[in-house]
Amino acid sequence: MDAFLGERLYSHKYNNGLTAFVLPKKNFNKVFAMYSTRYGSIDSEFIVPGTGEHLKVPEGIAHFLEHKMFEMEYGNVFDKFAELGASSNAFTNYTNTTYLFSATSFFEQNINLLMEFVETPYFTSESVEKEKGIITQELRMYEDEPEWQVLLNLLRCLYHNHPVRIDIGGTVDSIQKIDVDTLYKCYNTFYHPSNMILFVTGCIEPEKVFNLVEKQEAKKNMGVQPPIKRIYPEEPGFINTSASAIRLDVSEPMFLMGFKDTDVGYDGYELLKKELSIGILMEVLFGKSSEMYERLYEKGLIDDRFSFSYEGQKDYGFCTIGGETREPERLHEEILNSISKSRDKGISEEDFKRVKKKFLGDFIQGFNSVEFIATSFVSYYHKNIDIFDYLKALEDVKLEDVMRRLDSFFDFSRHAVSIVMPK
Amino acid sequence: MKDIFTHRTLKNGINLFIHSTDKFKTNTFCIFIHQNLKKETATMTALLPFVLKRGTQNFPTSRHISLYLENLYGADMGGDILKRGERQILQFFLETVNPKYIRGKDIMDDSLNVFKELVLNPVLEDGGFKEAYVEQEKDVLKRSIESLYNDKFNYAIERCFQEMCKDEAFSIYKYGNVEDLEKIDKSNLYSYYLECIYKCPMDFFVLGDVDEDDVACRIEKLFDFHRHAEKTVNSTCFKKEITKEKIVEENQDVNQGKLSMGFRTNTRYGDDDYYALMVYNGILGGGPHSKLFQNVREKAGLAYYAFSKLEKNKGLMLIGCGIDFSNFDRAVGIIKEQLEDIKAGKISNYEFDSTVKSIISSLKETADSPSMIISLYLDGIINGVRESTEDMIKKIQSVSKDDVRKVAQKIELDTIFFLNKK
Incomplete structure (x- = not known):
């Protein structure tokens, strides 16, 4: 090799x-x-x-x-x-x-x-x-x-x-x-x-x-x-229920929303490309360099603890977006609005290229650590993905792929909200 | 000893430590600004990295900074607070990809430049920080301090130390406290910032695939600002008479009880018997081979986790475990038995040998991580100890069972903290 x-x-x-x-x-x-x-x-x-x-x-x-x-x-x-x-x-x-x-x-x-x-x-x-x-x-x-x-x-x-x-x-x-x-x-x-x-x-x-x-x-x-x-049970494409709220002994509300991915059933290189496309999309939309992050931070709805990620397996996939916030309902609304706005506006070539550079750098940085190398290799291997294809796949992901995910992945009917409220 | 970092002092007194190596994929830069841990200033110190990351004169918002860093192949940059003994350290870090892996693009000047901006060029208005930033970050810091409550594992550790060191500086949380936030405004914070930058001891670390003279020259150029005579940082106070062991219980609506036990070891880094204490701690609760893991978890099945750890700058030790509420007495009983056993020299060869090997192995492993290399070296600077990991390994190897038994006699239980259900 x-x-x-x-x-x-x-x-x-x-x-x-x-x-x-x-x-x-x-x-x-x-x-x-x-x-x-x-x-x-x-x-x-x-x-x-x-x-x-x-x-x-x-x-x-x-x-x-x-x-x-x-x-x-x-x-x-x-x-x-x-x-x-x-x-x-x-x-x-x-x-x-x-x-x-x-x-x-x-x-x-x-x-x-x-x-x-x-x-x-x-x-x-x-x-x-x-x-x-x-x-x-x-x-x-x-x-x-x-x-x-x-x-x-x-x-x-x-x-x-x-x-x-x-x-x-x-x-x-x-x-x-x-x-x-x-x-x-x-x-x-x-x-x-x-x-x-x-x-x-x-x-x-x-x-x-x-x-x-x-x-x-x-x-x-x-x-x-x-x-x-x-044997896995039949899973419908729609969600089970749209919201959950519980109370725990915490200092402030914790908010997490997610979208259910229904484009599933495949693994390997295609799954890797999907992961990267959705990953880049979320970074452009919600990352620290995004217009949304700045706006919600200024409003005091989020802080550095705000995070998002996509988890993709052969038979299921979902993303999570959230963090501690004073106003979970308002944060929920704001995130949905941002997604709608981005959908109207589209994603710029500039944002796309810059975030790709970040992905490249982050991946190289990961290779400092043998734990990172081993953990990533093994978890990708189980999805029939060769981690050594990462850079090639990153190269292969085009702006159109990301745009396509923006239309298909963030289907509002397939999202749910989970909240932990203080007692 | 052979120092892995070369040391220079810049004209303005900043200590520059450089280690040139091509072992890693990244180049790491760290700045540490040392300060006494004091109630009057702790919250201000903690607020500084929060405010500084909001913007600089040339990158007026966090968003500008983020956009710039992403273009530098996702360079990591930020600030945080460390607490080492009774010293509060303002830390800034920058990690960039080695140009070798991005087709040789030299991003060092660009990244050092934004790093300098972060530390030395904040957004100002009317002779202070930007008011909106200070007020917003006060709120963010307030909620960060309060959120320790959500992390019951660390909450129980922090609370034990707080109760134990009630009248000592060590009881101050590294991010300060909510009450003192109210007194902070854009002007007094800015004056305090200038004091930190101009008067506090400052260490600058570089670790990566760099040419020493070249990088030293670049840093000297960027960080050659005028500084005043340095303040001295006091050494951590570590002896305290214990009259009676304290038991503190706190009640929350939780599903698991968290038991913390705080000890005075009366030994700290730099003392002759410090390495014996390290072995002591390893035998007691430093991994699956330890007495706590074997007895609290494996034999009695009382806990999923049970460990002990040292705070080497102040000479403290903490035992922690998560147990069912009803098992408090049983767990404390088993733990005390383990302490007595070591005191009486009841240490099996297996416990002793495994501990020594595990400590040596983790010392060797530090060399595989840039941040761990720097952190270990920083501990040496703080405690005035100059030794390489090879020196440390030799000292660990020379510890005997009897040394461990001896150091055990000095260890005193101070406070038991129990997070119980309501």
Whole structure:
């Protein structure tokens, strides 16, 4: 592969379907590695490969499984990483579960350990029960985070049936239904190497990684697995409900509005181009250099905490716009007015080019950090996007693409508002 | 030691630190203006970056600045406040893409120029800042200060330190307080700004793919304004007699209890036993291998998170965890047991070795991030300690279990803060 921002990517595909990638960063002190499965909270209904059993599992099980993977027959795998001077962690989102470590020594042993523990399920009823207490506290913590609550409520407004409307961690009630047997079924379905990716970056030689993965995978001797059949409920193009308001113990209202994307069903390069088009569009409309930002700031409706983003997956997509404000209703109106005005006026070539430059710079800046590189690579990979196509796609996005999104994406009938009010 | 930054002093007294490296994709510039943390000035200091980013003489609005920065390939520029011990630091930063990756376009002069504008050329009217900007930003800062309440995790930490250091400067929030905002206007804020710019110690950091002499010359040209004799910044006061441990409870409509415990370690950065304290903190609550994680979370299943951390400039330590309201006594009991165990020297080889390795690893990792390199170096400047990360690693390696046991004897519990339900 060609050098890209001075970086070179190496990859190797194994017989059992696993793909490993290495992006060496010679002058760095650390190695950062991610082992990730294309399995997240939305994968709650599926056909178990082999048996053909149709399974609907409790909400929050992917995240629960992530917690329990750290338990081995010999004890806790955190301890083993600590003995090797590494720090390990994991996270679960809507579409994937990722295990990671960061280390400045014993690189090969750490990679072995990462693979070994993710490939070794070990669950007991006793430890599953104890974990319910820990995860209950994790969920309680999120209940007190207004940013998270306002987003969850927005997704419940936008979606009728799609599981993206459900909290990644499930609920205190739903996790009570989780047991050892179901954990194994989920594990066996989604943790097959062919559904996974290993990404390693930092001061390490690609060959070393590929060789040790070869040995590790040979030990497991796993065959190929047929494609996993995931079942998602039918989701209408229109929204569920247009508004949600709750009260929490906060200092001022928090406002978040979102638009539901109905141009879905594809991934890969086209999805990347869509993400960039909508991203550029939102930056032009709502960014710090926009007329709207200046006006609403002057009016005291927004401040630096105002933000917006687009989240695009193969089967769903939505944007969020909002922040803390004194007058959520007025802010809502103002944003809608700005969108209407922009639609009449269109987007200038100048704005478009300038924002593209910003996107280019931001992306290059991200490459300072091995965490950014790994996280972006892995999440794009799960959407069948090659992150090394980013600059090409940015080049490919034309003003017409952005204009087209301005007409189609911001359909007022497909937007909802979520508000958290002080008690 | 081998300094990674070369140091020069500009004619007007500004310290210029430069580290030339092609390791990163960006060039980073940081200015730190040091000030005593005092109630009378803390809120004014905090308001300055908010007002300055609103506009400069050549870029009269934030929007002008943003448009300009976007054209410079999305250069990041801004200001913020740091609190290190009883020192309040006004920070300005600029990060630009290395020209290598944008077809060699030299954007350094343009970006340094707008950076200088931000710090030295504010919009003025009638001998003060622009009134509309000051009044709007007072409101923004007010709401920012109040919004700490929405972040229960940090709220519980901040409140513990506030209660613990009630009569000390350290209790002042880094963004000041709402009451003092009322006294600020465009004139007194501007006078105060001039004092900061002309009299406070100022450090300028450059880290990136630069030619040292060239960048020094460019900065000297832009920042050669006349300054007065520098004020001295006091060192942080860190010893305090504890008569009795305090317990403070606050009630809010929340779903999880937040427990914070504040300690006086009587050791701070620069002391001989500081590295023993770092190891102590690591064993107690510095990661999944620590006593708090193992016992509060893994064994008792009481919490999702449980940690300890140091404030190295003032010699404080804080323990934090999120628990069910009913488990307050149990959690405090388990935590106190861990403290007693370390005091008695009950430290397993696993706990000790893992901690040492984890500290060494995080020290090595600082070299992979421009902002962390600068931050660690700044800590050295503040505490008058000159040492490289290699020196620090050697000192960590020479800490023994007995050193940890000894430093544990000096640690005293001062205040327990509990955010409880209503």
